[in-house]
Amino acid sequence: MLKSYLKAAWRNILKKKLVSLISITGLAIALAVCILIAKFIYDELRYDRFYPHAGELYRIALEGELSGIPFATATSGGPAGLALKNDFPEVINACRLRMVSQPPLLAAGIRKFYEEQVFFADS
Incomplete structure (x- = not known):
């Protein structure tokens, strides 16, 4: 079942190259931004937390x-x-x-x- 979904997705990517490129690029940028925001929040919450007190x-x-x-x-x-x-x-x-x-x-x-x-x- 998963194999058929992947085949259909691959065919759709090949059929609509420009739309697929824009979608995949947008997804990659969104993931990168989410990771950077999460890292920033983590660093802000952990600032100076290595001290015992x-x-x-x-x-x-x-x-x-x-x-x-x-x-x-x-x-x-x-x-x-x-x-x-x-x-x-x-x-x-x-x-x-x-x-x-x-x-x-x-x-x-x-x-x-x-x-x-x-x-x-x-x-």
Whole structure:
């Protein structure tokens, strides 16, 4: 029974080549988009979940207004982490990260290179 269905489908594909090509291409694109969306959702739900106490981790963000234009950024003032740790007993530890604006020139033996995406950390 399945063999006859496959034969009929194959004959239909050969008979209507353009329609079949458009349909198969649309199906392939739809499947690829669904897989990418599922992967994105999976990554968003699993972000930082490899830490043992992932539910206790927080990130400070800043929302404000500059010249009448609202903005949101994932940065805050330097002393914010230490102030939270001192003022709130629930905060066990705090860490500050700062991205280096210019890639530093590093040396390993006689080889010199610029390192991209360097951060300073204080914990």
